[in-house]
Amino acid sequence: MNRIDKTFLDLKKRGEKALITFISSGDPNPLKSEEIVFTLEKAGANIIELGIPFSDPIADGPTIQSSSQRALSENINIKKVFQMVRRIRKRSEIPLILLTYFNPIYQFSPREFILQAKRAGVDGLIIPDLPPEEAKELQVISDKEELDLILLISPNSSKGRIKIISQLSRGFIYVVSVTGITGARKEVPYPIKKVILRIREFTDKPLCLGFGMSTPEQVKVVKDWVEGIIVGSALIKIIEKNLENQNLLKEIEKFVIKLKRPLSSGNKITGEP
Secondary structure (H helix, E strand, C coil): CCCHHHHHHHHHHHCCEEEEEEECCCCCCCHHHHHHHHHHHCCCCEEEEEEECCCCCCCCCCHHHHHHHHCCCCCCCCCHHHHHHHHCCCCCCEEEEEEHHHHHHHHCCCHHHHHHHHHCCCCCCCCCCCCCHHHHHHHHHHHCCEEEECEEECCCCCHHHHHHHHHHCCEEEEECCCCCCCCCCCCCCHHHHHHHHHHHCCCCEEEECCCCCHHHHHHHHHHCCCCEEEHHHHHHHHHHHCCCCHHHHHHHHHHHHHHHHHCCCCCCCCCCC
C-alpha cells in the first residue's frame, strides 16, 4: 500500500477527511519552500501537492501564476524539484504529489520523468492538460512504478467521461468545483454536489474537491460530500502577503490549522495552540 492509499485508509478509520495543500516548488525560494512543506505537515495537512513551475500554466489563475514566476526566477526546474523531494524525504513520509503540465514531461521524457519521480520519493502525479484518452503511455509506466496518476473531473464532464476517468485515476479523483482557472472564491458552487453524486455512481475511490476552496466555512459545507479538500490559491495568497514577513511560516501554520479543524472530527491538530 502506498502513502496516498494508506493516508485515506487511516483517515477513514478516524472519521476524518484529508486536507491537501498546494504550493509551487521553489516559491518564494527553494529553502523556504521546503520549510513550508514541513510547516504544512505540522499544521495538519495530510497530502501535499508540489507544483512544477511552468511559463504557460493554462489552468492556473493569477495567484498561482505569480507563485510560478517567483519560483522560475529562482531557476527552479524539474531536476531541482526532484532534489527538493529527496531532501524532504529525509525528514518526512507525508504523501507528495507533483502537479505539472504535459509539455515539461514530454520535453524531459515521460518514462524518465516517472522513473526519477518515483526514485525521489514522489507518490502521485497530476497533469491538468492531459486528457484521459491520451494518458495511456503515462498510465502504463506509472502503474508499473506504483506512482498514482490522478485525473480530474470537471462540472461539465459527461457520464461517459466520468466513467473512463473513474476507472483510470489512481489514489483519488480530483473533482474540479468550477469550470475555468484556479483561484480562491467566496462561495461554494453548490451545483458541484450533483457532479459528485454522478461520480459516486461509477466509483468508490476517494474524491477530493479543489479549485476555489479557501475558508473553513467552505470546508464545513463540502466536507461530507468528499474524502478530501484541496487548497492552493488561498494558501499561496498567504505566502504572497508575507514574503517579507519573518513570521511567514507562523502565518501559514495558523491558516492551515483553521482549514483542518472542520475535517478533524474533533481531534487535536498537531501544532494547534
